[in-house]
Each structure stands twice: as C-alpha cells, then as structure tokens.
Amino acid sequence: MKLEQGQKLLFIGDSITDCERAKPEGEGLFQALGKGYVSYIDALLQAVYPEIGIRVVNKGIGGHTVRDLENRWQEDVVNQKPDWLVVMIGINDVWRQFDTPFIKDWHVLIGEYEVTLRKLVVETKPNVKEIVLMTPFYLESNEQDKMRQKMDQYGQVVKKIAEETNCLFVDTQAAFNVVLKELYSATLAWDRVHPTAAGHMVLTRAFLKEISFNWNRT
Amino acid sequence: MKLEQGQKLLFIGDSITDCERAKPEGEGLFQALGKGYVSYIDALLQAVYPEIGIRVVNKGIGGHTVRDLENRWQEDVVNQKPDWLVVMIGINDVWRQFDTPFIKDWHVLIGEYEVTLRKLVVETKPNVKEIVLMTPFYLESNEQDKMRQKMDQYGQVVKKIAEETNCLFVDTQAAFNVVLKELYSATLAWDRVHPTAAGHMVLTRAFLKEISFNWNRT
Amino acid sequence: MKLEQGQKLLFIGDSITDCERAKPEGEGLFQALGKGYVSYIDALLQAVYPEIGIRVVNKGIGGHTVRDLENRWQEDVVNQKPDWLVVMIGINDVWRQFDTPFIKDWHVLIGEYEVTLRKLVVETKPNVKEIVLMTPFYLESNEQDKMRQKMDQYGQVVKKIAEETNCLFVDTQAAFNVVLKELYSATLAWDRVHPTAAGHMVLTRAFLKEISFNWNRT
Amino acid sequence: MKLEQGQKLLFIGDSITDCERAKPEGEGLFQALGKGYVSYIDALLQAVYPEIGIRVVNKGIGGHTVRDLENRWQEDVVNQKPDWLVVMIGINDVWRQFDTPFIKDWHVLIGEYEVTLRKLVVETKPNVKEIVLMTPFYLESNEQDKMRQKMDQYGQVVKKIAEETNCLFVDTQAAFNVVLKELYSATLAWDRVHPTAAGHMVLTRAFLKEISFNWNRT
Amino acid sequence: MKLEQGQKLLFIGDSITDCERAKPEGEGLFQALGKGYVSYIDALLQAVYPEIGIRVVNKGIGGHTVRDLENRWQEDVVNQKPDWLVVMIGINDVWRQFDTPFIKDWHVLIGEYEVTLRKLVVETKPNVKEIVLMTPFYLESNEQDKMRQKMDQYGQVVKKIAEETNCLFVDTQAAFNVVLKELYSATLAWDRVHPTAAGHMVLTRAFLKEISFNWNRT
Amino acid sequence: MKLEQGQKLLFIGDSITDCERAKPEGEGLFQALGKGYVSYIDALLQAVYPEIGIRVVNKGIGGHTVRDLENRWQEDVVNQKPDWLVVMIGINDVWRQFDTPFIKDWHVLIGEYEVTLRKLVVETKPNVKEIVLMTPFYLESNEQDKMRQKMDQYGQVVKKIAEETNCLFVDTQAAFNVVLKELYSATLAWDRVHPTAAGHMVLTRAFLKEISFNWNRT
Amino acid sequence: MKLEQGQKLLFIGDSITDCERAKPEGEGLFQALGKGYVSYIDALLQAVYPEIGIRVVNKGIGGHTVRDLENRWQEDVVNQKPDWLVVMIGINDVWRQFDTPFIKDWHVLIGEYEVTLRKLVVETKPNVKEIVLMTPFYLESNEQDKMRQKMDQYGQVVKKIAEETNCLFVDTQAAFNVVLKELYSATLAWDRVHPTAAGHMVLTRAFLKEISFNWNRT
C-alpha cells in the first residue's frame, strides 16, 4: 500500500467526484464525501486499513472543467496542503462540445486543456508526496463514436502529462471498457457519463489497484 | 464464486439492509437498492463479474424485528422466488430491550427470536439454492457491555441455526471487531448501530468473502 | 389537412408522450397536455387552423410499455371515443433489456410486442376514423449500436402492422436520423431517449407532415 | 433564411419572453430558454436547420418595461455581443396604466416609451447584424377597448422606429388578430396577456416568417 | 335587517365563493370562510350586528358549475339545514364555452343551466326561510363582448327563476357595471373573473343592500 | 368624504396593520396590502368611490413599537411623500411589559412612547395634508385588567397628541368596546390582540367614519 | 410515590396533553410523548425514579372535547389496558361556547359534560389501579370573567365526580392561580389556554404532588 500513516488524500474533479458531497468542506461524517467513488475509496481504506488513518477530502464540483479547476486551485488544492492529490477532469471540457455545440465559450479545447492541466500538475508536484492523474471517460463502447474519440484524445493528454511529470496514472476508460464488453452502456449510466454504483466501483477498483491496495488483507 | 449465471439474490432485514431503498420494490436503477451494503455488493458484482448477471433485490425495512419479518415473509420472500436468500435480523429485537426498556411489547426475547428465525429458515431452505445467515451486530468494543453481550447471544443463535440447517454463515460482529481494535466505535456509527460507509464496507467484505468473491479478478 | 372540424385526437404512449401532462385527464388549459410534442401539435393546430377546433387529449404515462397500454386500453382509449388515435410505444420495451438486463420480468420481447400491438390496433381500428402509428426511436446515430439495432427492429414491426391494418405511419427514427447527421445525439437528448424541445419539434414536424398540415397557411 | 452560420440570436423583453428561463444566463440545456416562443424558435431552428448552429439567448424578465430594459441594456445586450437582437417590450408599460391606475410611478407613458426605445435601437444598431422589433400585443378582439387602443398606439411607435432605423419588424398584434377572429381571447390567454402554447406558436410563426424560415425544408 | 337572531346563512357557488375556504367544513375561526365576499359579509354582520349571532357557512368549490352543485346538493345544502341559502353559480358554465371551446363535455349550455337551477331552487324553497339568487358576472365593460353577452343571458335566467320562485335577487353584474364605468376591468380582475378585494366588496355591498343591512347602525 | 382625487394614503403600524402585506413595497395587486383593515379600506374606497383614485400604501411591520417606527420613519414615511398618513402603534410597546416582563430592554414605557410619537407627528404634520392617529387597543372587556388599563393610558396619550397637533383621531378601543358588550373577546381574537376579519371590519368602520365615508353612496 | 414498578400510565385529553405527540401511538423515543406536561412527567419519573420503569403513554388529541373522548374511549383507553389513567378534558367544551358562539353544534354544555365524564370514569374505574382527574383551566386571573366562571364550573364537576368515584384529583386552576398572582396571564399563554413551558411545569408539579413524587430523592 503506497499510502502511509496519517496522510491527507485530496480528490478534485467534476460531478463524478462531487456526487453531492458537503460544501464548502468535503470531509467528515454524514456523507460529507458524497455518494460516489471518493466515498467508496475512503470506506475501503477505513475498513481494510483502519490503523493507518488516511484523511480523505473531496473537492469535486459538478459541471467543472479544467478551466474552473485552475480558478479554484489556490483555495481548494494549495491551501489544503494535501499529501496526495488525485485529479480527474475533462469530461465537461469535451461534453460541452457535443451537448451545447453552439455555445463556443463553454468549450475547453484540447490545447487549452493540455496547457492548463500540465501547468497545474507541474506547479503542484514539488509540494505534495504524490499526484494521481485519472483520465476522463465516456461510457460508450463504440470507439468510432465522435465523443468517445474526443474523450480518448483527452485521455491521451492525461497519460502524456503523467509520464512527463512522473505521476501515478489511472486509465479509467480502460477499466470501463472491460465491463462495457459485457454490459450495454445504459446499465452503467443513462447519460453515458454519470455512473451507477457499479460504475463508481469500477473507478474505485482502478484507483486502488494503482496504489497497491490489498482487498484480501485480514 | 458461488453465485451463478442469472441468479436472483434477495436480502431481507432491518434499517441496516434498507438504507433508503425504493419501496415497495427494492430493485432497479436510481438507488433502488439503497445506500448501504446491499448496494455495495450489487455494485461489486456488476463491476467485477459483469457477465454473470446477478439480479439483486433489497427487502430491508427499518425498525423491523424477526417478528415483523415473519409477518411479511410470504410476500417479500416466498413470492419473490429468490435463488439466494440473505437474512440479517435481530438488532431491533435486542435494541428495544435497551432503549425503551419499559415497553415490553416491543421486545423480541431470545426464545421467540430463535423459534421464529429457525422456522423461517427451515421452511424456506428447500425452495432456494442457498440461504446466507448474517448475525446482528453492535459496534461496541467492550464485550462486557450489556447490550453487546445480549447481541452476541443472538449472534450465537444465528450461528447455531446456520449449522443445523446447513446455511452459509457470516459473523458480522467478528468482522467489525477487527476494525474496532483500531477505531473507536463512534467513527463507525454515532449510535453504535447504523454504520458509516466504512461500516457498510466491512459488511460487504464479510459477505463477499463467504461467497468466494475475487476482488482481483481481471 | 386530414383532420376535420371538431374531431377528437388522442395520443397514447410513454414518457415521451406524457411530458408532465395533467393526470388523470390530459386535456384543458394550464399545460394539461404536458410540455412535449403533443402540446406542440395542439398549439400549432390551434394557431394555424383555429377554426376547425380539434380536441387534443394526452394519455401518455412515463415508463409504460405496450404491456401497460394493453392494461389501460379500455379506460384510456376505448372509453374516450377518439376520432383519431395516435400510438407511439416501444422505447421502454427495448430499453429495459439494456438498462436493467438482469430483471427479465421487465423486458417486453419483440414477439409479445408485435402480438400485443397488433391486437390493440386491429380491435380499435373499426371504431375510429384513423389510427396513426409512430415508431419508437433511439437517438443514437450508430446503426450498429445494439440498442439502436433492436429499436429499429421494433420500428419495423410498427411499420408492418401499419401496412397490414392500413394505418397512417410515422417513422420517427428516420426523422431524427436527418438531424443526427448534423448534431451529436447529446444535443438532442442526454440519455438518447428523452428529447429536448428541438427533438420534440422533430416529432411534431414528422406527425404534422403525415396529416398534411400546412405551416404556410395564412 | 436570413440567419447565418454560427450567429448569436438574443431576445430581450418581459414575461412573455422570460417564461421561466434560467437566470442569470438564459441559454443552454434543461429549459434554460424557458417555455415560450423563444424556446419554440430555438427548437425549430435546430430541428429544421441543424447545420447552421444558431446560438439562442433569452434575456426576458417578467414585469419589465422599456425603462427596466434601459437599466440593464449594457449588461444584458451590449456585453452579450449578439449578431441578431430581438426586442419585444411595452405590454407592462401599458398594462400598469390599466391594472394599477393610481400608482402613477409605475406607468411608462407613450412619450417616454418612444424616446427610450428609439435611443436603445439607434445606439445598438451599428454594432449588430440585425435588429428585429416586435410590437407588444393585447389579446382583446374589441378594437375599441381602451387598453387595446393604447396597446395599438404603442405598436405604432414600434413600427415607426423600425421604419426609421431600418429594422426588421414583426406585427404580433396583427398575427394574433387572425386567430382572434376564430377563437375567443380566453382560449389564448386567461388574462389577455400571457399566451397559452398556441399563442406562443402564433408569435413563433410571425417571427420565423419575417426571417424567411422554411418549415418544409427537408 | 332581514336576517334574524341565530339564523344559519349558507353560501354555495364556485371559486368566487370558495376563495380558499376550509374544507370540508367551511365555517369557524382561522379564515375557514375563505378570503372573499363570504368572509366580508360574515365580518360585517359580526361587527355591526354582533348581538344577532348569524352562523355563516361557505360551501363554494372552485371550478364548479350548476351541474356540480346538483351532484353535491344533498350533502352540502339539504343536510346542512340552513335558514338562508345564497346561490351564485354560472360563471364556469359559461367560461368553459369560451376558454376550452373544443371540449364540449365541459359546457353547461343555457337550457341545462336553467332546468337544473330551477329544480334545485324549487325543491329547496319550502325547507328554508329565504333563498337569495345572485347572478353570475363577467368583468368586461363591453356589452357586445361575446362572453359578456352570454353571461348576461345566464343572469337573465337567474332573474327569471328568482321572480318565479319569489326568491331574493342580487344583480351582481349591475353592481359591477357601476364601477366598470370608472375603472378598467384589469383593476378589478386580471382574468375578468376572479375579483380583487375591491371586487369582493362590490359583491358584499350588493348582497347586504338586498337584505337591508345598515352600515351606519351604531 | 375627506379624501380627494388622486391622494396617497399611507398606513404605518405593527402586525395589525401589516397582515402579511408585500415587502418591501406594500402596494399594488395580489394582496400587496395584506389581509387586514388596510386592505378592507382600500377595497371599500375603490368599490364605492372608484373615480377618486386613492393610492393606498401599507407600511406596517409585525412586532414593531414606536421605537421601531422612529428608526424607519425617514424611509417609510418621509421618503414616501404621502398626502395622508395614518398611524396606529403602541400595542407591542405595552404587550412586551406583560408577556415578557423580565426582558426590560423590550419595553417601551409610556414616557418614551409619548415623547417619540409626538416628535414624529410634529415633524411630519407640516409636510402632509392630514394625519390620522389611531389608538392602540386590547380586546379585553374587563377595564380593571392590568394590560387593558395600561393600553387605555397609551390610548389617552394618542388622544392628547391628536388634540395638541390637530390631527384626526380614531378611538379604536371605543369601537371595539361596543362589540365586546355582545361578544366574548375570544370571538374577535384568540390572543386578545390579532383580530379576526370581524375585528378588522370594526377598525375599518371606525376609520372610515372619521373620514366621512358614505357606504350608501350609489 | 404512589406509582409502582412497571406500571403503565396513560394520559388522555386535548391539545394541552397532545403537544405534537407521535400518532397514532404516543409512546417511545424521539419526542413521541410530545413537548408538554406528559413529556415532563415522564422525564422526571425516569430521571428521579429510574429503577421503577413506568411506561408513559400519551393519547391527547388537539381540539377534543369529552364527546370526542367518548368516541375513542374503547380504542384509546380500554384496549390500552393502562394501570393508571389520567384525564384532563373540558377546555374545548367551554371554549367553543366563547370563540364560536354561533355554532351551537360544537358546544358541549355542562350537563352533557358531566354525564359523559362520569359514565367514562365509572365504567373504567374497576379495570384500572387508579384514575387521576385533572380539572380544565383558563389562564385568566379575573374570576368574574365569563369564560373563567364557566371553566370553574366545569372544574367543580370534575371535583364532584372525583369525590363520588374516589379518584385522585388535581385542581390545575388552583395551581395556576398561585402563579397568576405574580405574572400576567400573557406570560404563561398568549391565548390564555396553551401554556408555555412554565405553564406545563405548573401542571407537572401539580400532578406529581398528588402522586407523592419526591424531587429531592437522591
């Protein structure tokens, strides 16, 4: 297990991360971590490794793009002084190009996405123990689908930045693809974006695998 | 994995099982399975074994005792024709003796508890593939605590019936005890009964272990 | 214009037809016809042909399949004595096979779909002036998509029944396909099923074209 | 069709335009454009001309007069940089003189109305591609009715300004008059002001005709 | 003053009478009599004639026609055993012919109106001290308006029945006409039907005048 | 009638005046004047004298004492520029001495009451046409009751100031006393302070009498 | 202390007893006993005599008279099999005569009151250990007040029945009178009927004194 005693693990992202977390502070009891994969990860860390006392914080906000993250980075990441930082962003950056194609202001094109994400990672890396970059995803099994293609390109950017900056990396699309071979996308998300509990478990497993979590630990 | 292709897996119990499930039918999308361990188990089955297609149904109702289960057994268990049946009951049977000690009508004493639970199991066993009996639990680490002692006795009854009737058996109290060595009970449940997400993960792992679920399966 | 002075035009279907209509009676002022294509059609008939006084009734109910329509056919169609009857059903019949694949009871397979729909149409045809059959649709441009393929098959059944029984026929999928060439499906429906206002206008135009409505009439 | 590829089309006005639009920004999905004629126009543009990608924005606010429009013109029109601007205002300017006759402060008399509207149009004309001026209206068929007479005078002002400034012009009262010959006003609006869906379709058709929209385009 | 010590005075009618009264029983404290003319009449009787103790009951129900009154006459009039009965009905009988002209079932034409109202009055007259018949009204000053013409005809029917059966009679339209000479109808009712407080005072004065109420009594 | 064409009549006071009026501006349609005597007076002025067009404004606020009135006098009276000003204040000044006797800060004793009220009246008198001073009241028929005695003293202060400053004067307690001879106080107000509709009619009549309103005017 | 180990103590009455208790069953945790004197008595019994385990049940219902109690006596008293029964009724029997004097049906005159209350007590006495009769009360210090006089008469009836039937007796009016010498009635109840917490403590002390409760017990 890569996480160590007493570390603070902060997640930042969009609605997939948010999942009705408490605001402004996304930590504490009473579902303060929301109902999604952040809550599941916290629950599994406590259930399986109760003695190491990881402090999990959720800073996801629904609808956000990497542009929004940049705006609140100082307050929601830097000031929080996390030991570990996990970033999953990009779905809305892509989605707006497809669901509101005529409102160009709302689109975060791949150039801006890459520049912004790299800047945030590079600036932050020296001040934290680890950064985990998770790709955005789209629950569509057809690889020729236009939005899936675009999302894959954004995922490639995340991978590239992770390699350049020596971050941990989680390919969420790849993890979902395994399940999409068996189940039609509507089972996992009516809108192909917001996962059911099963989808959040896919994210949970993909993240925990990357940090060498051991489910079978007594 | 003991569950097989296309089986129907039904959970019945009290508020720990219920967890705001949809009513009257506790299955389908949109959190119909509630927010607790039943939902987690369903999510993990879909995420890790998507191809076997287990149909999970939640029939928990908050506040219920084994006496209440008997009253709705025909409708909520027999008529549902499950392949697998999971029963976790007894917390309220015990709790009412401690939180409303003067209202004797509400107490289900250990004799009635044992007779009723055995009758339900014995009658149902021939008609299902498997029954899993899960003990009730109390998130109190002091074994001399009076309510913990009583709950342990009810747990012993469950174990005895499981052995007699050849049911699968999950000792939830034992699973929680491991975590309670590291964490004070208030971390897992303010009232020592209704678990946080971490507590529901303890239940989830205990159940999945009994049915030979493999987290690391690709 | 095929509709004539004072006729009663009744729509029956699922959530696409329903669209928050008043219940139990779906007619009258104050958005009683809902917010979807039924309301648009009624509004255009009144605005363009105010003198012919068509009485529009909405009997859509969200989530319904052809099996549900059969159950309420006597009350919601026969007893209503419409002059024109419009039926658009089948989306949920197909969708449940893809979003809740393990709950087989909820699936209306193509055999049952065809038999039921034909029976309803054949029985009703002699008692009304006209029946319009509209295909179900799926806002997915990839024709190889499994759910789109299945939906197309159900649409073929509708077409076949329309031809056999000499009903008017509206191919809603074909109408949407024209738009889907230009716009990604997420623009028209986040879940590929419930259309935006634009999607409802596509349905409206397709229906009105079939009944020879003239937009340019002074 | 006078609208061209990628143009931004902004509507400003009172409650007839507003119709429960999202605030502060009246654009995007989820009924952000409200439930009235702006939404219908947007839907028809997308459904019939999906490839030209018009961005529609709704800046109507219930209860507003031309005096209120002047106050928010900089923010809601100038800063928005629309290509096309559509203005329909004046109903409340007149109505307050009739429904709260003793509160003189609330009345915008015809002199102030004309001066203000002309000023706004003249200042804005050079910075946009087109301005469409729509008259206010009153759903009363009796031309001798005092409020109808007054509303007609305000409509004349709009016409005069449109001619002076070379704006497109929509005579909404004339469009409604056609329908009022066949239907009593209560069918179109209980209060003779806020139209039903049918009334909004009358506005929609009148506007679309002025911009040479072609309903029959394949 | 025609009312005498301890009499029970029951009003029945539509939404003008109802005005959010308590249901099912429209009497007692806490605005049980609603917010309209019934409440005003009761308040003035208590304030000016406190010693005669009139029991006022409100049985108005919004949307009702004379057809609806007939259906609930036994329960809401006969069983109540009033000394005085006041009936004001007919607005919806007429209005539905103008606001939903295509739904013929909802129209109560003048023949049915007259027959039904006469029957109710004739049957009830012998069992009560007095019946007061109030005309329906329409707050439109143009006597050539189609709905106003129709309403006047219904008012004539009420007058005829009052004369035949020797009932007290209140011409509410005439009372409103005095005010409509000075004020535009929108001041008294946005929809020309549901009066403001001022309109309810007009009704109050018209009724009280008929029963010889003396405002100036010390 | 002392009120003249087009005058503005402003009422200020406590909850008896307030009665759920619109805030911040207490004028206009839709019960903006509240549900109490101010609304009744406005309604009667419009119903009986429609041609003189009195603009009525309600500035009552629940719980206020003369001390609170002083704090908002500039904004709610002076800036409003009324022609007529009506003041009814003092009930809370007295009541707090009886319902929360231990919280001395909340009591406005008679000395402060007199000084403050006189100052407000004297300063305002030159700038308005008329001031009407209405006494506070207490719906208790026992003149020896301690709170009734105190309220009577405050009423005496109001009378004295009215005489000194040549204001119109309404003795509300005297008006209520007539009714209290016939009806027990609980009929008019459960708490002896907030009147029923009948109580508000008593206030209405007392005020209208002072300004020579003629109920019987045709 | 007259109460003994494990007894069931049932209170029945009107809104003073009810105080927002849980319904239908007024016992258990979470304020099931309401917020008034029943809750205080239960709390003091548990706090001071925790070992005797008295089961307290609240069957008060707001607005009820002795006539209503008779209607539900079988279900709410007899079937409950209490050891001790406490009855406080009569306030509404009297109040309706004063707050709605014209609705005679709602008045329970003293004859009916006495006959009904005696019948209920006589029939029930043999089946319970003890009955405590508490007088109704009115928080008015003026003994000449008409409603206070009437309430005192009803209290006399209760005293007489208590003596005849050998019940325990609590004179609540006498207990309040002590406090009313020092505090004006508005401090204890705005409407002279529904007490503040202080008023409920007066009731609590009066009841506990009658059953020899010892506050100073260690």
Next chain:
Amino acid sequence: MKLEQGQKLLFIGDSITDCERAKPEGEGLFQALGKGYVSYIDALLQAVYPEIGIRVVNKGIGGHTVRDLENRWQEDVVNQKPDWLVVMIGINDVWRQFDTPFIKDWHVLIGEYEVTLRKLVVETKPNVKEIVLMTPFYLESNEQDKMRQKMDQYGQVVKKIAEETNCLFVDTQAAFNVVLKELYSATLAWDRVHPTAAGHMVLTRAFLKEISFNWNRT
C-alpha cells in the same frame, strides 16, 4: 435560592445547550430557549419563583468547542452583561478525537482546553455575580471506555478551574452516573451524547440543586 430579583442568567455551550433555540437571540417566547435543560430551568424558575423574575438567555450553538466559545465570547457573553454565567463545554472537544480521528485540526486537546477555559473564566469573573461551571459528560457507564476516560479528564479540568476561581460547580457526569446504574445508556441518548427529555431533567436537577432551588416551595 441563590438567584435574586431581576437577575440575568446566561447559558453558553454546545448542542446540549442549544437544542434548537432561537437565533441569533436566545430569549423570549415561542421556544426561544430551545427544548433542552435551559428551557426546563427557565420554566421551573417561572413556575416556582414567579415573583423574582429571572431573565434567562441561551447562547448555546451546536458543534461548538471551547475554541469556538473563545471566538464569540465578546459578543455572546461580555456584551450581554449577564449577572450569572453558566458554561458547559467540552463534549465536542473530546468527541472529534473519537468520531473523526484523522482530522486533527478539529481536535481540541486537553492542554488547549484548559488554557482557554481558564482564561475565559478568569477574565469574566470580576464582571459577573456568579459563574457556574458544568462538566461535559458522556452517557457511557463503562469507566474504562476510552472516550469516557477522556471526558472524565476534561471534567477534572473543569473542577480544578472551578476551585481555583471560586466558581459554582456542577458535576453532570456524576449526576448521570446515578441514573446509568439503573438504565442502559441507549435509553438516555442513542448516541451517548444528546440526551432525551429525561437526560435534560438530570441536568436540570443537578443545576438547580447547586443554586439551592426548592421544588416544594408553595
């Protein structure tokens, strides 16, 4: 009785003190003092000593620690100028160490607790008549329980400061321990912290004993 005529008695603390009190000002009628021990103490003072007129103020706020009290001390204590000050704080200081052990920022360790509490008491003592210090408590009968042990240590700190500064002192834990010998903790508080009405009566009695309140006073 140590309290004297007209004194102001202010309570400050956490949720046990708060109990849904009115905010910002915790005094006056209508449950402004909340539903807990502060309300009970006020009610008993008024009921038993009505003539001394104690003004009770509640300044508890849920979730607060001594650190939060220090932040609002100037406004909520000093500015209020109480005669008597009652402080019960520390439960959250301890609880956060046990229910959210990983969020160290939220823990107020015993050193900070002692320093802060002493500072507040020492600074305030000269300006008030009396300070009463009440210990925090934990409704757990097992003295070896870790949180109970810690709470006892905080209670020792309170006792030490009370002795040093010559304050009155209430050992709430000792008062609860008497009851916990007879009743299981769940009867008094599901979460061992927030007491039922019975628990609040224990606090009430403990406080009143310290100030020599006499329950049996006539």
